Amino acid sequence: MKIVLASDHAGFFLKEKIKDFLISEGFEVIDVGTNSHVSVDYPEYGAKAIEYILQGKAERGILICGTGIGMSIVANRFPGIRAALCHEPFSAKMARRHNNANVLVLGGRLIGDGMAIEIVKTFLTEPFEGGRHERRLNMIEALKPK
Numbered sequence: 001m002k003i004v005l006a007s008d009h010a011g012f013f014l015k016e017k018i019k020d021f022l023i024s025e026g027f028e029v030i031d032v033g034t035n036s037h038v039s040v041d042y043p044e045y046g047a048k049a050i051e052y053i054l055q056g057k058a059e060r061g062i063l064i065c066g067t068g069i070g071m072s073i074v075a076n077r078f079p080g081i082r083a084a085l086c087h088e089p090f091s092a093k094m095a096r097r098h099n100n101a102n103v104l105v106l107g108g109r110l111i112g113d114g115m116a117i118e119i120v121k122t123f124l125t126e127p128f129e130g131g132r133h134e135r136r137l138n139m140i141e142a143l144k145p146k
């Protein structure tokens with residue numbers, strides 16, 4: 001599975017940890033930056049990662065900023081993207097099973113490396129349940145401003 005990673009400066013160190021973990025597990029990783037702790041604007045990096053998913057160049061994304069909130073707002077502006085901000089594995093499990101989340105968002109200033117890796121493992125292994133959840137996701141995709 002190809003996974004695209006992006007962070008801003010506040011998520012940079014956690015992104016590097018997650019990248020090492022994914023590579024050690026045999027995943028193909030595309031890292032679109034940022035590449036240091038120097039301050040950058042998260043919308044630029046989040047949108048870059050989302051493009052890879054929308055163009056079919058990656059199946060899943062992992063985005064990290066300080067709280068995860070900014071990256072979530074960015075990602076969920078794009079139709080077809082279902083981004084879930086998770087602070088623990090149960091949310092990641094339900095985000096996959098019920099929401100078919102294709103993007104995981106983490107808060108680099110909120111969680112430690114160990115918790116982050118457990119969340120990532122869950123996000124990458126739990127299946128989507130389909131059925132009534134599929135119907136609800138279709139309803140979300142069809143929503144338009146009045």
Ligand code: RB5
Binds near residue numbers: 008010011065067069
């Ligand atoms: C950067 O200081 C911070 O605002 C950003 O990482 C993120 O938390 C925004 O939601």
